[in-house]
Amino acid sequence: MTLPAQAQVVVIGGGIIGCSTAYHLAKDHNADVLLIEQGKLTSGSTWHAAGLVGQLRSSASITQVLKRSVELYKTLEAETGLATGWKMTGCLRLATTADRWTEYRRLATTARSFGMDMELISPAEVKRMGPLLDTSDLIGASWLPTDGQASPADITQSLARGARMHGAKIVEGVRVTGFEMEGRRITRVLTSDGAVETETVINCGGMWAREIGAMAGINVPLQPVKHQYIVTEKIEGLATDVATLRDPDRRTYFKEEVGGLVMGGYEPDPIAWTTGDIPRPFEFQLFDDDWDHFAQHLEQAMARVPALETAGIRQMINGPESFTPDGNFILGAAPECSNLYVGAGFNAFGIASGGGAGWALAEWAMRGEAPLDLWVVDIRRFSTLHRDRDWVSERTLEAYGKHYTVAYPHEEYDSGRNRIVSPLYDRLQAYGAVFGSKLGWERPNWFAPSGTDPRDVYSMGRQNWFVAVGDEHRLVREKAGLFDQSSFAKYEVTGKNAAAALNFIAANDIDKPPGRLTYTQMLNSRGGIECDLTVARLSDNHFYIVTGTGFRTHDLAWIAEHIPPGADATITDVTEAFGTLVLMGPRARDILSAVTTADVSNAAFPFGHVHILPIAGHDVRALRVTYVGELGWELHIPLAATTDVFDTLMAAGAPHGLRPVGYRALESLRLEKGYRAWGSDITPNDTPFEAGLGWAVKLKSNVDFIGRDALLALQGKPLRKRLATFTTDREDVVLLGRETILRNGEFAGYLTSGGYGYTVGKPIGLGYVRHPEPQTGSYELVVANERVAAHIHFAPLYDPDNSKVKA
Numbered sequence: 001m002t003l004p005a006q007a008q009v010v011v012i013g014g015g016i017i018g019c020s021t022a023y024h025l026a027k028d029h030n031a032d033v034l035l036i037e038q039g040k041l042t043s044g045s046t047w048h049a050a051g052l053v054g055q056l057r058s059s060a061s062i063t064q065v066l067k068r069s070v071e072l073y074k075t076l077e078a079e080t081g082l083a084t085g086w087k088m089t090g091c092l093r094l095a096t097t098a099d100r101w102t103e104y105r106r107l108a109t110t111a112r113s114f115g116m117d118m119e120l121i122s123p124a125e126v127k128r129m130g131p132l133l134d135t136s137d138l139i140g141a142s143w144l145p146t147d148g149q150a151s152p153a154d155i156t157q158s159l160a161r162g163a164r165m166h167g168a169k170i171v172e173g174v175r176v177t178g179f180e181m182e183g184r185r186i187t188r189v190l191t192s193d194g195a196v197e198t199e200t201v202i203n204c205g206g207m208w209a210r211e212i213g214a215m216a217g218i219n220v221p222l223q224p225v226k227h228q229y230i231v232t233e234k235i236e237g238l239a240t241d242v243a244t245l246r247d248p249d250r251r252t253y254f255k256e257e258v259g260g261l262v263m264g265g266y267e268p269d270p271i272a273w274t275t276g277d278i279p280r281p282f283e284f285q286l287f288d289d290d291w292d293h294f295a296q297h298l299e300q301a302m303a304r305v306p307a308l309e310t311a312g313i314r315q316m317i318n319g320p321e322s323f324t325p326d327g328n329f330i331l332g333a334a335p336e337c338s339n340l341y342v343g344a345g346f347n348a349f350g351i352a353s354g355g356g357a358g359w360a361l362a363e364w365a366m367r368g369e370a371p372l373d374l375w376v377v378d379i380r381r382f383s384t385l386h387r388d389r390d391w392v393s394e395r396t397l398e399a400y401g402k403h404y405t406v407a408y409p410h411e412e413y414d415s416g417r418n419r420i421v422s423p424l425y426d427r428l429q430a431y432g433a434v435f436g437s438k439l440g441w442e443r444p445n446w447f448a449p450s451g452t453d454p455r456d457v458y459s460m461g462r463q464n465w466f467v468a469v470g471d472e473h474r475l476v477r478e479k480a481g482l483f484d485q486s487s488f489a490k491y492e493v494t495g496k497n498a499a500a501a502l503n504f505i506a507a508n509d510i511d512k513p514p515g516r517l518t519y520t521q522m523l524n525s526r527g528g529i530e531c532d533l534t535v536a537r538l539s540d541n542h543f544y545i546v547t548g549t550g551f552r553t554h555d556l557a558w559i560a561e562h563i564p565p566g567a568d569a570t571i572t573d574v575t576e577a578f579g580t581l582v583l584m585g586p587r588a589r590d591i592l593s594a595v596t597t598a599d600v601s602n603a604a605f606p607f608g609h610v611h612i613l614p615i616a617g618h619d620v621r622a623l624r625v626t627y628v629g630e631l632g633w634e635l636h637i638p639l640a641a642t643t644d645v646f647d648t649l650m651a652a653g654a655p656h657g658l659r660p661v662g663y664r665a666l667e668s669l670r671l672e673k674g675y676r677a678w679g680s681d682i683t684p685n686d687t688p689f690e691a692g693l694g695w696a697v698k699l700k701s702n703v704d705f706i707g708r709d710a711l712l713a714l715q716g717k718p719l720r721k722r723l724a725t726f727t728t729d730r731e732d733v734v735l736l737g738r739e740t741i742l743r744n745g746e747f748a749g750y751l752t753s754g755g756y757g758y759t760v761g762k763p764i765g766l767g768y769v770r771h772p773e774p775q776t777g778s779y780e781l782v783v784a785n786e787r788v789a790a791h792i793h794f795a796p797l798y799d800p801d802n803s804k805v806k807a
């Protein structure tokens with residue numbers, strides 16, 4: 001086929017992701033689609049994949065995306081006439097340690113929360129299902145009957161045929177070489193065979209996606225890694241419908257293939273391929289077998305399947321696959337360009353993801369919004385840090401090496417640390433800070449009391465910081481604590497139409513007089529919550545916005561993309577211009593009044609206001625807000641003055657017992673107060689009504705805003721689900737989020753956050769109840785596969801009348 005001069009949507013890349021995206025664009029949206037592949041279809045990473053298809057992930061939405069893949073693979077052959085090799089064999093995951101077994105008990109609960117049946121079975125049952133397995137070291141296994149395997153090249157060809165059947169054009173042997181842009185928009189895709197005019201471009205370039213993105217100035221942070229597996233000759237006694245097997249304690253996986261076994265693994269010392277561009281041509285190509293490196297897997301696999309000792313090896317596959325710094329794939333609208341979408345970096349589960357990811361990407365590109373909460377895979381979770389290829393490579397290799405290690409709660413990465421530090425880093429370290437990292441920033445998670453080891457010791461139960469964090473928590477409730485939240489993302493919006501533009505994007509009314517703050521959500525067209533932030537009006541045409549560290553790129557892009565065309569309103573990221581100290585607790589006013597000449601009484605400086613306060617000779621933006629349920633201020637300080645202001649506050653706070661406090665105490669404090677966290681408790685899947693945030697929506701005004709129509713349609717109707725707080729009297733229970741909520745013994749939802757409240761002395765969770773009468777009924781939580789009695793609460797557990805906080 002010759003290259004057309006024009007196409008509504010150009011998909012770059014003919015692997016499983018590009019073909020699935022083209023299929024869904026053509027079939028679901030009737031779009032005029034052109035797919036461009038530089039070699040032949042499947043010739044990148046897809047043709048040599050092993051073909052295991054697992055569905056369960058730690059995010060409900062991603063699990064839903066993977067379930068969609070399976071639904072599609074089951075029916076695709078009937079539609080296109082081309083087989084996919086789909087076999088629903090089920091998947092066994094083996095456990096040989098107590099921690100792994102706890103992980104599976106939690107996983108089985110997560111599966112149930114997400115609507116899947118995962119059973120935990122005994123070593124004897126494993127032996128019955130896989131007679132060739134040595135089960136002598138097993139504690140048990142998890143069993144997910146709906147997982148399976150498929151033929152990667154066949155599915156991809158089947159998707160390509162489906163795409164063509166619905167009108168998509170596919171050209172092979174044509175390479176995309178660049179883009180012609182007008183401002184932030186691509187107008188023409190340049191190729192080895194000429195240019196194509198287009199409205200929308202979707203980069204499904206696999207490990208080339210980074211290079212393709214760079215042609216339009218966008219960053220796709222991925223790293224190709226060499227991944228190996230072997231295929232054996234036929235093995236006597238191996239059933240063709242045997243379950244796929246993951247043996248993470250031995251770092252290996254298996255599946256049946258024409259009577260033999262496919263066996264591969266995730267080693268702790270992976271080998272990155274190039275950090276430069278991919279050499280050309282690279283089509284249906286593999287690396288040389290690396291038996292020395294693979295020996296570690298072979299040894300472990302033979303211990304599990306002794307028949308491997310005598311099985312002939314038919315082939316070794318050593319191919320490149322793109323991995324990412326956090327092990328999640330990369331999807332969605334590139335923040336740097338208005339009409340370029342990305343689907344890449346599939347971390348060796350691109351076959352499992354392909355069907356669903358193509359659906360999501362097609363929806364996103366055609367509607368301009370993600371069809372559900374895809375935050376964990378959203379390309380806007382990255383920042384400029386991820387343009388550093390060495391950092392990306394180092395962190396990615398660590399993530400690859402952890403693929404099969406036990407996932408301990410609260411675990412931090414070790415690589416690429418100390419990249420961005422606040423000016424207070426040394427001071428906080430002297431106080432015993434144990435740091436975690438978020439978007440490259442080092443942030444104090446907790447403070448080790450003197451005489452104790454300042455480091456995390458991971459375990460499945462209560463961890464070594466539990467008591468110290470309790471002390472920090474109580475300090476904030478009883479006296480005052482100082483949080484270094486300098487990593488907060490901060491923006492300024494200026495211009496004659498700044499107020500009108502922001503009021504169109506925000507659900508709450510931000511058009512208040514200068515000096516006022518507004519806590520607001522920003523909604524998508526379905527009324528789902530896309531951002532959750534504070535807007536301070538500094539003057540008529542000058543707003544200051546504060547949001548969470550991790551949401552920096554996302555929220556900036558959301559606001560920038562939704563400023564109405566032609567409006568005089570400009571958003572600027574000023575994150576690094578300000579250090580942020582958050583002073584919270586009943587003594588906060590005493591401390592603050594000792595360091596400023598300004599009047600900080602409630603009458604002069606009420607809740608919900610912003611003032612410029614002189615502190616230690618510097619002008620500080622003080623926001624009277626709280627995320628912990630105590631009296632307090634967020635102080636935004638010119639960055640270079642952060643240490644001065646910190647020292648001044650600490651000196652003035654000494655008689656009051658003021659000490660620095662970390663993020664783990666913050667989490668416990670906010671859970672007691674029932675404050676929601678974006679990305680877990682409130683997401684694009686949840687409306688403000690469901691989240692109990694209807695009070696922060698300006699429906700009574702006649703100001704138009706994004707999501708208003710959707711909310712009007714929902715107003716007054718019964719809620720599908722409602723956010724509530726849960727507690728249990730079982731002190732020993734560790735809540736982490738994703739535990740199942742049972743109402744009268746029936747599934748009613750799952751926790752979106754979990755932790756411990758030191759003031760109430762109980763484990764706490766937040767979660768949506770899917771029942772028209774959530775107030776009634778008796779509740780239980782399923783925690784690591786065990787039912788525990790629970791209480792439901794609709795008011796905050798701590799200080800429900802707000803009297804102390806707002807006076």
Ligand SMILES: Cc1cc2nc3c(=O)[nH]c(=O)nc-3n(C[C@H](O)[C@H](O)[C@H](O)COP(=O)(O)OP(=O)(O)OC[C@H]3O[C@@H](n4cnc5c(N)ncnc54)[C@H](O)[C@@H]3O)c2cc1C
Nearest residue numbers: 013015017038044045046050051052176206349350351352
């Ligand atoms: C050894 C191994 C085993 C694996 N096993 C599994 C498994 O069991 N289960 C699983 O789910 N996943 C597995 N994977 C992962 C899976 O193979 C990938 O996630 C998936 O194939 C990625 O698909 P893709 O479409 O993103 O990339 P690709 O298949 O690489 O497709 C990208 C395409 O873009 C084309 N392209 C690039 N640049 C240009 C350009 N400038 N112009 C035009 N076209 C261009 C390339 O030629 C290529 O065909 C495995 C991977 C490896 C390496």
